[in-house]
Amino acid sequence: MSSTAVSARAKTGDTEETPLLQVRDLHVEFRTRDGVAKAVNGVNYSVRAGETLAILGESGSGKSVSSQAVMGILDSPPGFVTGGEILFKGRDLLKLSNEERRKVRGAQMAMVFQDALSSLNPVHTVGTQLGEMYRVHKGSSKKEAKLKAVELMERVGIPGAKERVNQYPHQFSGGMRQRVMIAMALALEPDLIIADEPTTALDVTVQAQVMELLGDLQREYDMGLILITHDLGVVADVADKIAVMYAGRIVETAPVHELYARPAHPYTRGLLDSIPRLDQKGQELYAIKGLPPNLLRIPSGCAFNPRCPMAQDICRSEVPPLHAVTEEDGRPLPGRGSACHFWKETLHG
Amino acid sequence: MASPVSAVPTEDAIEAAVEKPVERGEPILQVRDLEKHFPLTQGILIKKQVGAVKAVDGVSFDLYQGETLGIVGESGCGKSTLAKVLMNLERATAGQVLYKGEDISKASGRALKAIRRNIQMVFQDPYTSLNPRMTVGDIIGEPFEIHPEVAPKGDRRKAVQDLLDVVGLNPEYINRYPHQFSGGQRQRIGIARGLALKPEVIIADEPVSALDVSVQAQVINLLEQLQNEFNLSYMFIAHDLSIVRHISDRVGVMYLGRMVEIGSDEEIYEHPTHPYTQALLSAVPVPDPSGREGRERIILSGDIPSPANPPSGCRFRTRCWKAQEKCAIDVPLLAVPEVFRGQDTPAAHASACHFAEDVDVVGAS
Numbered sequence: 001m002s003s004t005a006v007s008a009r010a011k012t013g014d015t016e017e018t019p020l021l022q023v024r025d026l027h028v029e030f031r032t033r034d035g036v037a038k039a040v041n042g043v044n045y046s047v048r049a050g051e052t053l054a055i056l057g058e059s060g061s062g063k064s065v066s067s068q069a070v071m072g073i074l075d076s077p078p079g080f081v082t083g084g085e086i087l088f089k090g091r092d093l094l095k096l097s098n099e100e101r102r103k104v105r106g107a108q109m110a111m112v113f114q115d116a117l118s119s120l121n122p123v124h125t126v127g128t129q130l131g132e133m134y135r136v137h138k139g140s141s142k143k144e145a146k147l148k149a150v151e152l153m154e155r156v157g158i159p160g161a162k163e164r165v166n167q168y169p170h171q172f173s174g175g176m177r178q179r180v181m182i183a184m185a186l187a188l189e190p191d192l193i194i195a196d197e198p199t200t201a202l203d204v205t206v207q208a209q210v211m212e213l214l215g216d217l218q219r220e221y222d223m224g225l226i227l228i229t230h231d232l233g234v235v236a237d238v239a240d241k242i243a244v245m246y247a248g249r250i251v252e253t254a255p256v257h258e259l260y261a262r263p264a265h266p267y268t269r270g271l272l273d274s275i276p277r278l279d280q281k282g283q284e285l286y287a288i289k290g291l292p293p294n295l296l297r298i299p300s301g302c303a304f305n306p307r308c309p310m311a312q313d314i315c316r317s318e319v320p321p322l323h324a325v326t327e328e329d330g331r332p333l334p335g336r337g338s339a340c341h342f343w344k345e346t347l348h349g
Numbered sequence: 350m351a352s353p354v355s356a357v358p359t360e361d362a363i364e365a366a367v368e369k370p371v372e373r374g375e376p377i378l379q380v381r382d383l384e385k386h387f388p389l390t391q392g393i394l395i396k397k398q399v400g401a402v403k404a405v406d407g408v409s410f411d412l413y414q415g416e417t418l419g420i421v422g423e424s425g426c427g428k429s430t431l432a433k434v435l436m437n438l439e440r441a442t443a444g445q446v447l448y449k450g451e452d453i454s455k456a457s458g459r460a461l462k463a464i465r466r467n468i469q470m471v472f473q474d475p476y477t478s479l480n481p482r483m484t485v486g487d488i489i490g491e492p493f494e495i496h497p498e499v500a501p502k503g504d505r506r507k508a509v510q511d512l513l514d515v516v517g518l519n520p521e522y523i524n525r526y527p528h529q530f531s532g533g534q535r536q537r538i539g540i541a542r543g544l545a546l547k548p549e550v551i552i553a554d555e556p557v558s559a560l561d562v563s564v565q566a567q568v569i570n571l572l573e574q575l576q577n578e579f580n581l582s583y584m585f586i587a588h589d590l591s592i593v594r595h596i597s598d599r600v601g602v603m604y605l606g607r608m609v610e611i612g613s614d615e616e617i618y619e620h621p622t623h624p625y626t627q628a629l630l631s632a633v634p635v636p637d638p639s640g641r642e643g644r645e646r647i648i649l650s651g652d653i654p655s656p657a658n659p660p661s662g663c664r665f666r667t668r669c670w671k672a673q674e675k676c677a678i679d680v681p682l683l684a685v686p687e688v689f690r691g692q693d694t695p696a697a698h699a700s701a702c703h704f705a706e707d708v709d710v711v712g713a714s
Contacts, residue, residue: 203423203424233634233635274562276569
């Protein structure tokens with residue numbers, strides 16, 4: 001069984017145009033008192049305009065840290081980008097000065113955070129905070145900025161925007177606050193939005209509203225969207241392609257339909273199998289045994305091996321590269337990759 | 350300022366809420382017209398009540414021996430307050446909680462202590478519900494201090510180790526502290542503590558929502574296995590509808606302090622008749638991308654109203670697409686809707702809506 005490791009470019013499945021964002025072999029570590037935690041260990045992905053990439057993972061998988069590195073908002077120290085490239089429209093962001101980086105951030109790429117209440121400043125009105133985007137980046141006057149803020153709030157569906165522009169964040173409900181966050185991210189019409197668990201703190205009925213809004217805006221402005229989440233349901237609803245992360249690595253990439261239909265990594269399969277299904281009522285749920293690894297002590301070889309039902313000796317000694325996944329007869333499956341020594345058995349078996 | 354507290358219709362159909370007793374035996378817990386209002390006061394020296402947050406407002410249901418009743422609803426619907434009132438951690442404002450026929454909502458002192466032994470709780474957050482300065486042995490053994498009759502002093506260490514074994518933890522961990530465990534393991538410690546007094550009813554308030562996806566299934570399996578082993582009755586509060594469906598025999602849906610629909614899992618998930626249940630089910634993201642383009646979603650407008658000043662009549666009417674004049678005037682009772690009464694259909698279950706309709710929602714299944 002000859003393994004077919006592929007180059008970084010082929011991994012992401014890109015061929016023609018240059019993608020909006022390309023992350024290549026990104027490494028991030030946290031230097032803590034207890035040792036060095038390797039949060040991201042060689043991650044590759046790309047996003048095109050108008051495309052939604054979902055990064056799926058549990059806490060500690062490196063999904064948020066990798067996107068903080070992309071945005072340039074990593075807490076440093078203790079976090080350090082120790083290697084790799086972040087190409088945004090062909091420019092390596094890691095080589096830019098802080099000042100240049102700041103201009104990109106907000107204007108060309110923006111982030112929506114999970115917890116809108118703690119991401120908004122409680123002592124300024126929502127209008128001031130929205131208007132700040134225009135005053136700082138575009139040098140608008142206060143009056144102009146406020147008008148723009150009202151416009152934005154209307155755009156994201158906040159009723160009574162003219163009155164509410166003068167209210168403070170605590171006067172908004174959770175769903176409305178998240179809309180304010182989206183409005184802020186949208187203000188300068190960025191090309192890329194990174195949404196880190198944008199709906200986790202919201203109730204399902206409100207979650208549906210917010211996800212719909214994000215999707216509509218993305219289509220309208222033809223933005224790239226990176227959606228970071230642990231929710232297999234949200235991913236299935238909105239993503240075009242998925243990168244599954246485990247212990248700082250991407251273990252599987254695939255277009256959304258294929259990932260759910262035929263996972264090629266035992267971790268992905270385990271996650272999908274542990275979703276309660278109708279015909280399993282009264283039976284035991286499938287559960288991945290064990291616990292996610294401690295990043296200070298990532299298991300040797302494949303990080304998933306202590307929890308994997310298929311693990312063999314090779315899994316304990318050799319780190320599996322991201323193999324290009326193919327059909328049984330060798331036909332390529334574009335965009336698919338699996339970091340498992342036994343991806344063939346997982347996919348076809 | 351605040352509008353006068355409107356008279357709460359306590360005729361909330363006790364009879365109607367009691368579903369047909371299909372070979373379930375005696376209910377172990379009967380809840381009747383339960384209310385919990387938190388007063389809103391004004392003034393610093395002279396406090397004056399200006400209103401009340403009606404967190405739980407006239408809830409009735411039964412819990413049978415060995416069954417799991419799932420309670421779903423959005424934040425602020427009163428599901429956690431309901432749990433606290435059942436535990437007597439909060440005093441009910443009105444209504445009854447009958448444990449084996451005995452009203453426990455007004456019990457105090459010795460009687461309350463005796464009852465508490467039989468109803469235990471598992472909390473949501475395994476990080477804050479365990480005392481960081483106590484060892485696991487002390488945490489799980491603490492209930493024995495309060496109820497020494499369950500395990501005599503000499504046997505306690507052994508009893509704690511047995512409990513650790515039951516919940517799938519190594520009995521040698523007895524002297525470790527909570528921070529040495531992961532989230533899933535801590536939740537197991539919380540469950541072991543809940544089991545210590547051999548209760549009959551366990552109220553689990555979002556027991557898996559703080560856990561990683563790959564660990565949730567482990568804890569759900571443990572809860573089910575314990576239920577079979579000890580014939581426990583669960584009240585399982587959660588917002589994850591697919592997990593609730595998996596574990597529950599019956600499901601109750603709450604909205605703004607009221608139970609709006611209750612029935613077997615099939616009745617609620619396959620034949621929801623209340624518009625709120627339908628919206629809730631359709632809003633849940635389904636972990637299956639096939640057919641996502643064709644899926645019809647009911648997207649509710651607006652947010653849940655304040656429980657301090659709930660809408661008149663049907664509380665859901667402000668967000669409901671079916672609302673008519675009648676909904677603003679008459680409070681719909683939780684009963685089998687008239688259209689389905691006497692029919693042999695899964696849609697014939699208790700639903701508090703004037704315009705109940707059996708709609709097949711492709712939702713969380």
